[in-house]
Amino acid sequence: MIPRYSRAPMKEVWSSKTKFQIWLDIELYACEAMEKLGTVPKGTSRKIRAKAKINEKRIDKIESEVKHDVIAFLTSIAEYAGKPARFLHQGLTSSDILDTAFNVQLMKSAKIINTELTNLIKSLKKISLKHKNTPCIGRSHGIHAEPTTFGVKMASFYKEFERNQKRFELATKEISFCAISGAVGNYANIDPRVEQFVAKKLGMSCEPISTQIIPRDRHAVYFSTLGIIASSIERLATEIRHLQRTEVLEVEEFFSKGQKGSSAMPHKRNPVLSENLTGISRLIRSYVIPSMENITLWHERDISHSSVERMMAPDANVLTDFSLARMTNIISNLVVYPKNMLSNLNKLNKLPMSEGLMLALTQRACQEKRLIK
Numbered sequence: 001m002i003p004r005y006s007r008a009p010m011k012e013v014w015s016s017k018t019k020f021q022i023w024l025d026i027e028l029y030a031c032e033a034m035e036k037l038g039t040v041p042k043g044t045s046r047k048i049r050a051k052a053k054i055n056e057k058r059i060d061k062i063e064s065e066v067k068h069d070v071i072a073f074l075t076s077i078a079e080y081a082g083k084p085a086r087f088l089h090q091g092l093t094s095s096d097i098l099d100t101a102f103n104v105q106l107m108k109s110a111k112i113i114n115t116e117l118t119n120l121i122k123s124l125k126k127i128s129l130k131h132k133n134t135p136c137i138g139r140s141h142g143i144h145a146e147p148t149t150f151g152v153k154m155a156s157f158y159k160e161f162e163r164n165q166k167r168f169e170l171a172t173k174e175i176s177f178c179a180i181s182g183a184v185g186n187y188a189n190i191d192p193r194v195e196q197f198v199a200k201k202l203g204m205s206c207e208p209i210s211t212q213i214i215p216r217d218r219h220a221v222y223f224s225t226l227g228i229i230a231s232s233i234e235r236l237a238t239e240i241r242h243l244q245r246t247e248v249l250e251v252e253e254f255f256s257k258g259q260k261g262s263s264a265m266p267h268k269r270n271p272v273l274s275e276n277l278t279g280i281s282r283l284i285r286s287y288v289i290p291s292m293e294n295i296t297l298w299h300e301r302d303i304s305h306s307s308v309e310r311m312m313a314p315d316a317n318v319l320t321d322f323s324l325a326r327m328t329n330i331i332s333n334l335v336v337y338p339k340n341m342l343s344n345l346n347k348l349n350k351l352p353m354s355e356g357l358m359l360a361l362t363q364r365a366c367q368e369k370r371l372i373k
Contacts, residue, residue, distance in 0.1 A: 001314050005280070010321040013108045014314035020054045022101040023073055026198060027088045030096075030180055033197035040087045048081040048088065055080075070094040091190030093183045095301065099214040100178040102309065104202060106222060109317040110172040116324035117165045117229075123331040124158035127151075136250060136341035137352060142242075146352050147345060150250075150336065157236050164229045171225035174218045178204040184300045185210035211300035216291075223291035223312065226320050230284035233323050237274035237281070240330065244271045250341045254333035273330050277323050284319050287312045 001011060012018055028049055034040035055076055063072035071094075078085035089097075132151030137144050180195035181187050185207075187195075192206075199206045207214050243250040253271050255261075261268035290312055294305035345352070 001318050005322045006318050007321055007325065010109060010112050010318050013105055013112070014318065016056050017054065018108075019101060019105065020056065020059065020073060022104050023070070023097050024052060024054065024077065026097050026100050026178075026180075026202070027074075027077075027092075029198045029201045030092060030194050031087055031090075033194040034087070034090060034191075036197070037191055037193060039191075040090065044084045044087050047084045048077070051081045052077050052085075053080045068094075070097055091182055091194075092180060093212055095213045096180045096182070100180065100198070100202070100204070102313070103175050103177060103204065103214065106175045106219075106313070106317070107172065107204075109321070110168070110175075110222075113226075113229075113317065113321055113324065114165065114168060114172070116321055116328065117161060117168065120324055120328045120331065121158060121161050121165065123328050124154055124161060127331055127334065127336075128155040128158050131336060131338075134336070134338050134341060135345055137345045137347075144344075144348055144352055146355060150338075150341060153239075157232070157239075160232050160235075164225075164232055167225050167228065171222045174221045176204050177207045177214055177218065178202060179207040179210040179214045181207070181210050184212055211297075213297070213301045213305075216294040216297070216305055219309075220288075220291045220295055223316055224288050226316050227285040227288040229320060230281040230323065233327055234278050234281035236327060236331075237277040240274045240334070241271045241278070244274075248340075248344065250337055250344065252335040252337070253330055254335055273326060277326060277330075280319050280323050284316055284323070287316045 001014060028045045031040055031045040031048065035042050035044060058079070059069075059072050059076045062075050063069055066072055066075070074085070074089055077088065128151045130151070131154065132149055134150040135147055136150045136153065138146050138148040138153075178195065178199045179185065180190065180198050181192070182190050195206050198204075240251060240253065242248065244252050252269065253273050255269050260266075261270050290308045294308055297305060
């Protein structure tokens with residue numbers, strides 16, 4: 001996560017502190033479920049929660065020796081919680097904790113991203129309605145085509161992001177699953193009711209059929225949807241960049257007091273925010289293929305997906321969150337020049353109305369042909 005593009009709430013979701021807290025919650029929920037089933041002494045989870053502390057430095061130090069993150073975590077917790085901690089992780093495998101926690105982090109991220117999608121949709125709706133009668137030229141292949149309105153132009157983005165939100169809500173459901181099913185996912189040493197209890201506590205569903213891990217096609221859907229959102233952001237950013245060109249100048253990013261455009265050319269007012277989002281969109285999309293390649297793992301699992309997700313998940317979510325918030329800011333403060341739109345519309349005189357004339361002549365010819373008959 002690059003600090004420049006990391007907003008505080010999303011950064012917190014992907015912090016080590018949050019991750020370890022989720023791990024502890026999952027372990028304690030599983031322990032609590034086992035208490036209810038009579039396989040763990042009653043009050044065990046309460047005793048552990050009262051004494052357990054998350055010491056990131058200590059966990060890192062233990063991991064440097066044991067070379068296993070979950071074992072390092074459990075060892076550190078046991079140092080604080082004492083003997084009751086021996087009942088943690090009964091019948092579980094590391095992936096039960098890792099995968100369930102990973103999906104919890106994705107769900108938390110999704111909630112933040114969905115809020116930013118709503119904010120952008122509202123801004124696009126507002127500017128669409130404000131300029132529904134503001135005439136401008138429509139362009140195809142970058143060439144003047146036929147008249148439209150700036151409101152209609154913005155409304156196309158409004159509907160696109162509405163579709164993105166619906167897709168994203170479905171993608172969020174895809175990853176809202178937990179697995180507490182043991183070493184190869186067959187509940188050999190753990191009661192399925194433990195998984196059901198943990199899932200309910202976390203607001204998740206139980207993975208119907210898992211291996212040692214939650215199937216990665218679910219995650220591919222999520223990251224692919226982020227890629228589509230990024231592409232929509234880039235399409236809107238590209239539109240703004242074109243319309244801000246000197247010879248077009250129909251809209252312009254807000255230029256704040258004291259802002260500078262160039263170290264060499266003081267007259268410049270560049271669409272730097274939209275350009276920035278164009279670049280970030282490329283990065284977000286670059287994670288789509290790795291997320292799909294993570295689907296293919298050996299037998300019940302290997303860890304070739306792990307290193308990918310450690311990089312991909314924080315970055316893709318952080319960048320999507322940042323991009324949506326930045327685009328909302330751009331649209332909310334966009335400077336629109338209706339006079340320039342009208343001037344550009346009239347550059348070819350009446351030629352943009354040529355299709356209407358052509359159709360009128362065609363109809364006239366048809367009428368004359370009928371009269372002759």
